[in-house]
Amino acid sequence: MEITRRNFKDCLSTVYSAIDEADFLAIDGEFSGISDGPNVSALTNGLDTPEERYTKLKKHSMDFLMFQFGLCTFKYDQTKSKYITKTFNFYIFPKPFNRTSPDIKFICQSSSIDFLASQGFDFNKVFCHGIPYLNQDEEACLREQTEERRNQHANGLGTPSFISPSSKTPANVPDEQKDFINKVVEKVELLFSADEKTLNLEPCTGFQRKLIYQMLSWKFPKGLHVETLETDKKERYIQISKVDDKERKKREQQKLEREQEELNDAVGFSRVIHAISKSGKLVVGHNMLLDVMHTIHQFYCSLPEDLQDFKEVTMCVFPRLLDTKLMASTQPFKELINNTSLAELEKQVKESPFKPPQVEAAEGFPSYDTAQEQLHEAGYDAYITGLCFISMANHLGSFLTPPKAYISAKSKLIEPFVNKLFLMRIIDIPYLNITGPDLQPKRDHVLYVTFPKEWKTSDLYQLFSAFGNIQVSWIDDTSAFVSLSQTDQVQIAMNTSRYAESYRIQTYAEYIQGKQQKEKLGQTTKSWGEDGWMKPHFSSSTTSAGFVYPRRKRSISPVQGDLGTEAAPVPDPWNNYSFPDDTVSKKIKFDELSGQANVDAVESKTSEGWLKITESSNSPDLSHVTDEKSPEGTDPDKCVDGTGTWHQTPTAPTRKGQKNKKKKTEATESTTSLFDVPEVW
């Protein structure tokens, strides 16, 4: 269902009830651009920390506009054994509410605009009929203004700050306005003796209107209703009506109601986000970090400086999030899915071992044909994101004994994937953990290299040719991180580079230290907070495991013990990267023998097609896992409202009645694990 400014108010109750009745929601946004840096690659570095990435996205992406918001609600119908969907496609535009409301500026990126144009995006719908919105500060400010105006009105005409005791007399009409004002007074006097009830004055300046209000309030304290209206040409004029006290009160009541309605209109699309937020329901998105950031930024508040604060705000707005891209690139899915882009994922989850999701559009809602792709329409993208979630969630049910065909959005089985947002193109941190501390990979195999700006990736490959496979993560024109495959080579590289003149090598630890010192010297207020980097607790208790979970608030059975020790971080990272196209050629691998080979530094400009991580490591095997009773479940033999209460076989030891208990099955953990999402197996 397409929703613009024209039908928004009429559709709002439909939207509300769809959210209310849904089991889960899927969302997607379309933006006027991705990155305002010189190119999208500059925005990301494969070894960004979550803090750095958040700061970059906040700085370089929030000036774009989310101008289309897709919402698809999914409600499970027990009798039909399928989901009933309602898809909404909202067009959004920050039309200034009135002349004092903020005049939003946003950036458009021509490649993004051109891409959307090629997909048939209707910009006129956005710019001509987009639904306005306000964030919470703007809304509060506007409500305050309205309240103030109302109080002023209750105390008499005009604005108190304009009215001094003396202004109640006509003395302060400037000489050159006296003629004008006198003529108005004459007209009003005629109105009293005339049949007409209403007099429209000619449009005039704000100053003149002020004088008119003052004069009429002084000269005719009763019997008149005076109001400023606008012509079609946006010229403001005064309308004067004869009224008795009852009529006057009625009119004022009407005006009050009108103001209230205008205010709600101005809050506009934000009301939908408020409803989603208040519902507390699972909100599914695909690669949704930017969607979440934009949603908060546009409809709630400016994004906080600090990542931790952002996480807290996010939890207030979206208490339960699930990112299908993160889910698809995590065990047990990552071995089944070799391309986690939304379009490809949607195709793959229709095929074995997945089961095609059973869905049906609700009456009155258009049904999408996934064979005819309508990608990059936010509503459609939200819809297929939901489909991907359903298939993947249900697939988890096949690991149960006996298998379950339907896994609800409230099932404990999906808990490991909740509130973890996919981090694009970070080599060793797959997700942003919204409800806890982020993963802190050891980066002691990483070197920080500075060099002349003429250097290309090939020069770095040549420089490190003795060290076997390396991985280059560009920082800027004259520096890059180089990851060696063996940590013990770091010292050799440092030693050999000691007398180099054209380049300089530091360990990652030295680099971070230097950066921190620079920040201290630069008096920047940014502090590397408790969740930050390179703190003393960094290496505490965790030997050489690939990851440590510092300040692990929620972890009951930490998985560090399962991590391999020898092969860390990755035996041969190169075999684990796919290069979907040459837009990432800067990071391409070369045979060590051909040091001269070089690659064009073509930069990626689209959000899809970015480097996709398909880790070689294994996560705990899911086979033989049984789902715990969901909190709502009461009778194991009955399926109640889709909350996931199932038959359980005696072969798998389960303890009924014990809630929120974590357990681990006999998974095969012979190799390193790049990351471990599960906390509840």
Add this chain to the structure above:
Amino acid sequence: MEITRRNFKDCLSTVYSAIDEADFLAIDGEFSGISDGPNVSALTNGLDTPEERYTKLKKHSMDFLMFQFGLCTFKYDQTKSKYITKTFNFYIFPKPFNRTSPDIKFICQSSSIDFLASQGFDFNKVFCHGIPYLNQDEEACLREQTEERRNQHANGLGTPSFISPSSKTPANVPDEQKDFINKVVEKVELLFSADEKTLNLEPCTGFQRKLIYQMLSWKFPKGLHVETLETDKKERYIQISKVDDKERKKREQQKLEREQEELNDAVGFSRVIHAISKSGKLVVGHNMLLDVMHTIHQFYCSLPEDLQDFKEVTMCVFPRLLDTKLMASTQPFKELINNTSLAELEKQVKESPFKPPQVEAAEGFPSYDTAQEQLHEAGYDAYITGLCFISMANHLGSFLTPPKAYISAKSKLIEPFVNKLFLMRIIDIPYLNITGPDLQPKRDHVLYVTFPKEWKTSDLYQLFSAFGNIQVSWIDDTSAFVSLSQTDQVQIAMNTSRYAESYRIQTYAEYIQGKQQKEKLGQTTKSWGEDGWMKPHFSSSTTSAGFVYPRRKRSISPVQGDLGTEAAPVPDPWNNYSFPDDTVSKKIKFDELSGQANVDAVESKTSEGWLKITESSNSPDLSHVTDEKSPEGTDPDKCVDGTGTWHQTPTAPTRKGQKNKKKKTEATESTTSLFDVPEVW
């Protein structure tokens, strides 16, 4: 005629010939926004210097996109005694030419977008079918790239920088690619024995394509044509064709031509601007400074830092400009025209004493009905700008003896208005003088006042209530210029303020001095150049005249002598300002007696409706002026191609044959002149 990417190439010759045959051109641009400051008012201060204004516009306005360009060509038809018009409405969008071309980001201002939307602007036409463009640097860069690629191709396949001597052997195919490459070689070998002439490989990565090129070039140095093509989905694949030498050369020639054409396509709309520029014809615009700046910025080069450099660039791109807003607000028009907004001006020049311009749309071109306003479509705005120019120019002919009904675009009569661009909302400098130094008003009646940020205009009026009428020009929240009506009051104001605590007063001279010192200390490179401010020559030779013309390169008969001495700068500036609406209420005048009155600081957001200057001063009277022979005129009894050669009566002394001579008539110069555009009367 609407021109988009779709019909641009087909229409280009029509555009070229319209420019070639025209007597003058009118242009207009539509932008995605006006100012990226908090509001448009912040961009302007009534006492900006031209340098300051240029710097502000460059900083705050150039990130918007000019996405519609209107061009209307006017060719005078002697036999019909009317102008034949051709109107073009170009939609412009910086669609990235290829994957290495710049990815332009531009700002949209929601108020501007909303305004255009309300006027029925078609954003889809811009974003989906806008004509691309390159500035000269980008074009040069692209031509270089193409040239380089061509040379590389001439030297063999592949890119030289990628190819080392060893790469001519297949040795440097990485192990993991060997299978892939061997399969390609097998396929090609099959192609040689097959009937098919052409083989399309599957899409693959840039690195793989590079390997294929190398391998085929090495293995099959002759008989193959190898080319990279793109699928509909923008995936790149290699096409291999069997060719003999002749066929191969033919294909390469075709490719060369295709590249050349693609290059021209990329230069796109800039070619139209180049043609306008090369024609050297009079280019008319209305309030055209931003149009000129955007045109140069988008289609020529980044705007220079320095105003003087900008003037020089402007003269290269547009050697002859005329701003109808400046013309309309200058003698002899300013007394006839009380609203110089384009729409109002167009209405007024149809009425007496003006004569409606006689125009006709050329065959095949749509004719506009000015009664049905299509304002803010760039083509229409350009068209009516041209109409305004025609009426005003012809009106000048009425001052000739005998009067002339038609004044050509080359007439000396319009010379005083040429290359002077209207400066919006500067109190005492009406225009930017592109071909010479700018006016330098004395500002010794101006005070620089700093105060707490709570202060409003009314507080300033109250503070200066003893000094009669004042004018306030806000700089920021805590400072403003206050212009007193009498220069000799400055010292009194300074004295009385000596012990003030909440505010501080400086003379304008002190303020400028302090600013210069601050700039020196701040190590900013910006220098107050020769045309700048407050130089020693500022008061040289000019007594107390309102203006001085420093470095007056072209002035032959300086008009300083005609300026009054007593009433400078303006006796009562307030009566000389019109307030078309309350958006300028901040600057509104109050009766001195009611110091408490206050006004909402509502900011203007549209380009029209800004403070309009209608100076009270007189310029030299135009009556009895005769037009000189235009350079092209030969026979005074014959009208040759509309260049303005006319009958001249003996009553007015003219000297035939003398070209470019300036002269002055017996004008009445009894009062001060705020500015004097004429140099040739």
